Amino acid sequence: MNDIASPSAEPASPEPADSAETLLDLRGIDKTFKRGSEEIQVLQKLDLQVPRGEFLALMGPSGSGKSTLLNLIGGLDRPSHGEIHVDNHRIDRLSDRKLATWRARNVGFVFQFYNLMPVLTAARNVELPLLLTRMNGARRRKHVATALDVVGLSHRVKHYPRQLSGGEQQRVGIARAIVTDPQLLLCDEPTGDLDRKSGDEILDLLQALNQHHGKTIIMVTHDPHAAERASRTLHLDKGRLNRED
Amino acid sequence: MRFLFLIASNLKRKKLRTLLTILSILVAFLLFGYLSAIRVALSSGVDVADADRLVIRHKVSIIQLLPESYGRDIARMEGVAQLTHATWFGGIYQEPKNFFPQMPVHPDDYLAVYPEVLLPDDQLQAWKNTKTGAIVGRTTADRFGFEIGDRVPILSPIWPQKDGNQTWEFDIVGIYDGAEQGTDTSPLFFRYDYFDETHMGDRGQVGWYVLRVTDADLATQVAEAIDANFANSFAETKSEPEGAFVQAFAKQIGNIAAIMIAILSMVFFTILLVAGNTMAQSVHERTRELAVLKSIGFTDRGTLFLVLGESTIISAIGGLMGLGLAWLMISAGDPTKGAFPVFYFPEKDIVLGLLLVGALGLAAGIFPALQAKQLRIADALRR
Known part of the structure; x- marks a missing residue:
């Protein structure tokens, strides 16, 4: 959280540099789903390296495997074959319990439909990941206030999701994702449910988190306008990464 | 949290x-x-029934009476520490819905077998000195506002007096409490000698006996010995632990x-x-x-x-x-x-x-x- 509270991290380079330290390393990833007796191969022999501090956009048609890839990177699912290394830790072999702990410490998720708890205020929603830490109530509240300040919602602390606009709800979602100060932010269509103005504000915020707070961001999107904000864009098609912009 | x-x-x-x-x-x-x-x-009564108390009743039914003379034989038997008896009076106070049990007993014997009935000494003495005296439990005393010195009329359709009068009058000389939470403090107890010489019909009959054995382990043995002693008599007995007796009484309604x-x-x-x-x-x-x-x-x-x-x-x-x-x-x-x-x-x-x-x-x-x-x-x- 100190990184967020006092942005001291170096802005990331817009282009991945060969010399940059690799944060994410996917090697030979296959992912197959079973539907009855039929096997559907969603990802095939996929390799991907993401340097620390990169803002990567993943584009591709529906069913191309973007969200599946994001789930694998975030430890929400496991590959059928291949290895996933994050910050030199192989995560695809961790037990469910260790994987949950790893997610709590290292990854922040931003969802298309915000996925906030409707019965909790903005502050309580942001506090959720901190419940898994050993922080006391006062420290948790301090971190929540900082995270909401970063996303520009200090004045909406006690509001419930239903009292917030779509853009504000997504900001709360982002505050929840960054409150534990993870190194990796995984965003699944973060502007997909927003109008252009609100979407731009969210993209501004993500860009700021990348450039001023050093967050490595992987964003799945259909929107080329959103992808323009990323430092690199990869296209997925039929389970393969086949073009790099 | x-x-x-x-x-x-x-x-x-x-x-x-x-x-x-x-x-x-x-x-x-x-x-x-x-x-x-x-x-x-x-x-x-089941929960507070003592393991060392036995109840002896008529073998046919609890409403059949036993001779008072059995008491002398039972008291002499091995393993019997204390003995008392009681009889169902079935009286009505003012109207039938005001039910509470009444029983004629021997004051000293009864209180010795039922130590959970707590009666102050001066009230026990007053009871022993007053032939028409009765003691009533706290529950019934509170329910009807009975106080020491009150004269309480009770109508008994089962036990009319010699002159045919069904109304008995008792002087309240004591109010007792229960030693345990489960002790029934609703009955009214009056003197057996007053009952025996006043009611119409045969003298020297009691409803049931209750005895305390010298050792709870001997209870079954004592019960068998009593029943064997009165076997083939005109009033055969059935002896059982007090808990079983109370339970059997309760099971009359299922x-x-x-x-x-x-x-x-x-x-x-x-x-x-x-x-x-x-x-x-x-x-x-x-x-x-x-x-x-x-x-x-x-x-x-x-x-x-x-x-x-x-x-x-x-x-x-x-x-x-x-x-x-x-x-x-x-x-x-x-x-x-x-x-x-x-x-x-x-x-x-x-x-x-x-x-x-x-x-x-x-x-x-x-x-x-x-x-x-x-x-x-x-x-x-x-x-």
Whole structure:
């Protein structure tokens, strides 16, 4: 959280540099789903390296495997074959319990439909990941206030999701994702449910988190306008990464 | 404790549904408490019956009388420490609904066999000095406002006096208390000698004998010896431990414990379905939210405990309120104003109630909690 509270991290380079330290390393990833007796191969022999501090956009048609890839990177699912290394830790072999702990410490998720708890205020929603830490109530509240300040919602602390606009709800979602100060932010269509103005504000915020707070961001999107904000864009098609912009 | 707000918020999600579930649990535990007290009332005496007390009655039926002369033979038998007798008087005070038991007894003998009847010495002395004297238990004294010095008329259709008058008059010379919570303090006791020389019909008859054995282990042996002694006589006896006697008396209106257990089992099974359904619906509606919690780092076990915590809190709120309300209502006393002289919520049933509160919470929540535990994040987020 100190990184967020006092942005001291170096802005990331817009282009991945060969010399940059690799944060994410996917090697030979296959992912197959079973539907009855039929096997559907969603990802095939996929390799991907993401340097620390990169803002990567993943584009591709529906069913191309973007969200599946994001789930694998975030430890929400496991590959059928291949290895996933994050910050030199192989995560695809961790037990469910260790994987949950790893997610709590290292990854922040931003969802298309915000996925906030409707019965909790903005502050309580942001506090959720901190419940898994050993922080006391006062420290948790301090971190929540900082995270909401970063996303520009200090004045909406006690509001419930239903009292917030779509853009504000997504900001709360982002505050929840960054409150534990993870190194990796995984965003699944973060502007997909927003109008252009609100979407731009969210993209501004993500860009700021990348450039001023050093967050490595992987964003799945259909929107080329959103992808323009990323430092690199990869296209997925039929389970393969086949073009790099 | 840090997850409490999360659990509490989820309970507020569908307020009406949560309220109705809590109310149904409350009613179930209120019923549990009340039925416990009624069970105690209907089988009063079983719990406080002494293992070393034997009751000897006529072998045919309790309404058949035994000769007073049996007492001399029984008192001489090996293993008998103290002996007394009592007889059902069946009197009516003012009107039939004002029921309370009355029995003629020997003051000293009776109090020796029943030490749980607590009577001050001066009142015992007054009783022994007053032939028409009677002592009454605190419950009945409070119920009718009887005080020492009152003259109480009681009509006895079973035992008219020699002149045919059915109304007996007794002078209240003492008010006794019970040593234990379960001690019945509703009967009125008066002197057997007054009864024996005043009532119409044969003298020297008693309803039943009660004796205290020198050693509880000898009880069966003593009972067999007494029954053998009076075998083939004109009034054969049946001797049994006091608990069995009281239970047999209570069973005249059915197996109370079995009826209570059957009713409560059905009630709790229904409530389990209600609470279980509430939890299952609640978890089903939150599949995506649970997946989000898991994605931000909640473990499978953590999610399981979260759901179990919810169901346990619902059960605890409803159950504790139900038990508390039952305790308050039972503490207000016999709701029938006389039919249940011993009416209280036994401590062991309160403990059982608390255990049931926990068990209901866990049982209602376990399947939805396991569902939440096994939820696959990626699948749930896609829904």
